[in-house]
Amino acid sequence: MTILAIDQGTTSTRAIVFNDKLSPLTVSQREFPQHFPRSGWVEHDPRDLLKTVKDTAREAAKDHRIAAIGITNQRETVVLWDRRTGEPLANAIVWQDRRTARFCEHLHGEGFEERITKATGLLIDPYFSATKLKWLLDEVPDARARAERGELAFGTVDCFLIWNLTGGAHVTDVTNACRTMLFNIGTGQWDAEICAMLDIPMSLLPEVLDNAAEFGTTGLLGYDVPILGVAGDQQAATIGQACFKPGMLKSTYGTGCFALLNTGEERVESSHRLLTTIAYRLDGQVCYALEGSIFVAGAVVQWLRDSLGIIRDAPETQALAEKADPQQEIVLVPAFTGLGAPWWEPDSRGALFGLTRGTGAAEFARAALESVGYQTRDLLEAMRADWSGTPDVLRVDGGMARSDWAMQFLADMIGAPVDRPRVTETTALGVAWLAGMKAGICGGMDDFARGWDLDRRFDPVMEEPERARRYGLWQRAVKATIGV
Structure with a gap:
């Protein structure tokens, strides 16, 4: 039994197949273009991310029968897309992007940081997803009106990939959600007050699951495979x-x-x-x-x-x-x-x-x-x-x-x-274990720790x-x- 780990990073996408002992068997990697439209702005074309995921996954898995898939991804990067077609409305705004610095200063000036930090554990900074999402809603023509009509979906990269790989599952995991500056890490729910503060319709937001959960099924490899593990890259590495x-x-x-x-x-x-x-x-x-x-x-x-x-x-x-x-x-x-x-x-x-x-x-x-x-x-x-x-x-x-x-x-x-x-690609290893553990292929936490x-x-x-x-x-x- 083998597990496919998809590692969608900031400059490249890797797909790694692991066996049931969590040893890597095959690897495929693709770089993709970076876009810098202005000083301090960093963007990706979400279609590039999806294409490199599909290409690397199929190449790495071509000689294996995959039992479960894990996904790890660059965090905080924002995608806004059409619920009907799955097409993005604009380029993804990458976690490195600083275009919302002035708006973050405004939030500081209004005294919002204590409330946001208490709920989310984060500081007000352009790094996080919330102000990037607000920028897209305000600056992309007709985006806010369409969002309020329920026509659009928001997600971090994992969420966008899962939507397209499964045919419309709008889900994310808790470690990606908690990096958006919209998620209350005490209650484990999206924070309605912060969403209202930033004028973000909550209908845009995905369902939040545990890291080992049923995220949907994909026919990406020509047969149905469940996606059973998802974590933002740094939390995936912590697990790995x-x-x-x-x-x-x-x-x-x-x-x-x-x-x-x-x-x-x-x-x-x-x-x-x-x-x-x-x-x-x-x-x-x-x-x-x-x-x-x-x-x-x-x-x-x-x-x-x-x-x-x-x-x-x-x-x-x-x-x-x-x-x-x-x-x-x-x-x-x-x-x-x-x-x-x-x-x-x-x-x-x-x-x-x-x-x-x-x-x-x-x-x-x-x-x-x-x-x-x-x-x-x-x-x-x-x-x-x-x-x-x-x-x-x-x-x-x-x-x-x-x-x-x-x-x-x-x-x-x-x-x-x-x-x-010994294995330095620990982001992929972490979600491989999550997916394999959920599928019953790999042992539990203690067994995995002993194998480090x-x-x-x-x-x-x-x-x-x-x-x-x-x-x-x-x-x-x-x-x-x-x-x-």
């Missing part, structure tokens, strides 16, 4: 890293970087501008987490490749970083679409400090990789201040986790061990005075960037 106990912590390095700390049944309210979110909900039981979000991690490597032409592919950054001149202390603040936690500065833009005439490709590559370590320390410092149970070990995954150089610098900068698992397998541990070797000095350079660079 088997972070099931309070105090366990993971950080995923994809386009962005997202650290989640399991706080169990305790809903911890951050005093350091972290997010309170839902890690997962199984059989109606909610597990909460603290989350810190970095907008640019792996995307900084793409910037080296696509915008500067310094590298041809990501693995080249490690060799370049190793050759960099240690006397040049270049600091890159990759605020290409603003700064995330714990700064939350949507108007900040990238900056590079310490340039000399001798600065070249190697120094750029090293600064890019180091920026991820610095930003991760920002998150962990905030977590340690918010919750005494923050652990001494960080589990890592995602594309950048494959770089030994980057992971060693990360361990040096946070002053704690970094554990990389360490590939390598990176222990810190940098002396504390040097660690503090370098982190001080980073902090000064960030403050200069945001004008503090």
